[in-house]
Amino acid sequence: MILFRLGFLLCALVSAIVSLPARAEQARQVDLVPVLCHAVTPLGSAPPPPSAYRCSGEPQGYQEASLWLRTDVARLGFADGDAALLVHQSRFDRMAVAFTYGDGHVRRYAVARGAYGDYWRVGGQLAFAAPAGAATLASVTIRIDRFSVYGLLRARLLDRDGAAQETAAASALVGGALTLLLLAALYNLLLAIAMRRAYLVWQGGWALCMVLWGLLWSQIALLVAPQVAGTLASQICSLLACVAVFTATMAALFSITAAPRWLRLLLGALTTLVLLLGFPLAFARGGPLALVDALLDPLVLLNLFLVVVLVTIGWRRGQGEARDFAIAWTLPIIALTVIHIFDFGALLGGGSQIAILIASALQTVVIAIAATVRLARIRWERDSARAAERMLIDLANRDPLTGLLNRRGFAQGFATLRQASATPISLLLIDVDHFKSINDGFGHDVGDEVLRRLATRLDDDGQSRHLAGRLGGEEFVIALPATGPSELRRFAEEMRRSCSAMDVADLLGQRCLTVSIGMAPGDRDTDFETLYRVADQALYSAKAGGRNRVAG
Incomplete structure (x- = not known):
């Protein structure tokens, strides 16, 4: 059932991805960051005059001040208004946006850390509308207090219909990806319990990290915890990203054991360093944040490279888990590598984050299928072994000639x-009269066939409650519940006549x-060997009395 849901969600996710290019072509949008002019003022001061803005280089000294960003909209093709400003949320204390129209009218918005109101959108963005008015839209001004890193800013101007379509597409992609990841996390943890494999626990932990990271980064978590908006969510996301790299690497280390010990130790130490750097990355601001981020990027790339080496060695040495891991993690590893080299800032406003979220969601389907196939193979091998064991036990307890139970x-x-x-x-001991003469006169093949037919008659005599067996030679035995000697004798006589x-x-x-039959009526405490001795004595009496009779 879980695999069916994963497949259904995968189809929906792929359909949404395929439709992205058409939606992107329809939307009119402009990346504002290259055309923004900037100014820096002390916190709480009045807006700077137009002459204070600089339109080249990057702003300095804004981490403990107010950063002002401004651009003229008329030259960007949005003079008619009816636009929307989309800003990717990052670490700041307060953000204010002002749309200025040609007639002097100003439309203002403001959000603060932990209070985004209705302005947040799925995909980690803030949306501010500039409705069309009687006058043309002249400029956009953004003020950001205590902004962490200007280089992380993403701001775009779109027409409002395009912004709405982009938000809907991002919601579908992110929602589908997070659902896939959550189902995969639960599925892997259940598989870990069923298969008792440590690497599936790490795999499930990775998926859970990605779910938490996706909920916070996409801002869906604000539905239940609006107070985490902004800096706190960004800090937790930074830490979760490092935890996700750590858990994914540990999944590889625990699943691929064929690699050299030195490589496993090196990779374990490196991924632990990545995890530890996640803490200063989460809580640093300004320059230290950029420094830690610059240090972390090459370490993550090196970590990914060593994982590829680990998987390659395991695959070449014939380890099945290495093959499954390689197939499942190809897309996320490629995505992680590419986003550390190229800029994905225009992808639904989510940039590299939405790319890795989609890649991770697709990976969960592959790893779930691979684990299920491996589990099915293990179950088949286990069931085959159990069936073979049951067959051997049955053969050890069966007479090969007649198929009845042996002694x-x-x-x-x-x-x-x-x-x-x-x-x-009670017990009946049955012996074929003069069987030696049958073997001597008609041959052992005929004698064997007589025994087989007699066994069929004894086993299929309509008495489903009795138990039949062959003790050896021409001697057979039947055990059955009986209330007394008279009932037992009546059954024995019917059996003799039937034979x-x-x-x-x-x-x-x-x-x-x-046939001659010896009876041994039993009680609750009499065991088989005791009854057998009694029945054997009775059978001897039947033989001595002329055969073809019941005694006991």
């Missing part, structure tokens, strides 16, 4: 029948087949 199997069956029955168990009535003319011609 060992009958003794075990007798004990089981005695425990299950509410009445005493005598068998049609064996094709084997013995005019000769009749008869």
Whole structure:
């Protein structure tokens, strides 16, 4: 059922991805960052005059001040208004946006850390609308207090219809990806319990990290925890990203054991360093944040490279888990590598984050299928081994000629029948009269066929409650619940007549087949060996009395 849901969600996710290019072409949008002019003022001061803005280089000294960003909209093709400003959320204390129209009218918005109101959008963005008015839209001004890193800013101007379509597409992609990741996390943890494999625990932990990271980065978590908006969510996301790299690497280390020990130790130390750097990355601001981020990028790339080496060695040495891991993690590793080299800032406003989220979601389907196939193979091997074991046990307890229970199997069956029955168990010992003369006169092949037919008659005599076996030679035994000697004798006589009535003319011609039967009525405490001795004495009496009779 979980795999079916994963497949359904995968189809929906792929459909949404395929439709992205058409939606992107329809939307009119402009990247504002290259055309923004900037100014820096102390916190709480008045807006700077137009002459204070600089339109080249990057702003300095803004981390503990107010950063002002401004651009003229008329030259960007949005003079008619009816636009939307989309800003990717990052670490700041407060953000204010002002749309200025040609007639002097100003439309203002403001958000603060932990208070985004209704301005947040799925995909980690803030949206501010500039509705069309009587006058043309002249400029956009953004003020950001205590902004962490200007280089992380992403701001775009779109027409409002395009912004709405982009938000809907981002919601579908992010929602589908997070659902896939959550189902995969639960599925992997259940598989870890069923298969007792540590690497599946790490795989499930990675998926859970990605779910938490995706909920915070996309801002869906603000539905239930609006107070984490902004800096706190960004800090937790930074830490979770490093935890995700760590858990994914540990999944590889625990699943691929064929690699050299030095490589496993090196990779374990490196991924632990990545995890530890996640803490200063989460809580640093300004220059230290950029420094840690610059240090972390090459370490993550080196970590990914060593994982590829680990998987390659494991695959070349014939380890099945390495093949599954390589197939499943190809897309996320490629995505992680590419986003550390190229800029994905225009992808639904989510940039590299939405790319890695989609890649991770697709990976979960592959790893779930691979783990399921491996589990199915293990179950098939286990079931085959159990079936073979049952067959061997059955062969050890069966007479190869007649298929009835042999002495060992009958003794075990007798004990089981005695425990299950509410009445005493009695025993009939049956011996074919003059069987040696049949072997001598007609041959052993005929004698064997006589024994097989007699076994069929004893086992299929309509008495589903009795247990039949062959103890050896021409000696057979039946155990059955009986209330007393008279009932047992009546059954024994019916069995004797039934055997005598068998049609064996094709084997013995005019000769009749008869049997002698010895009875041993039982009680609740009598075991098989004791009853057998009593029945054997009774059978001896039947033979001595002329055969073809019941004694006991």
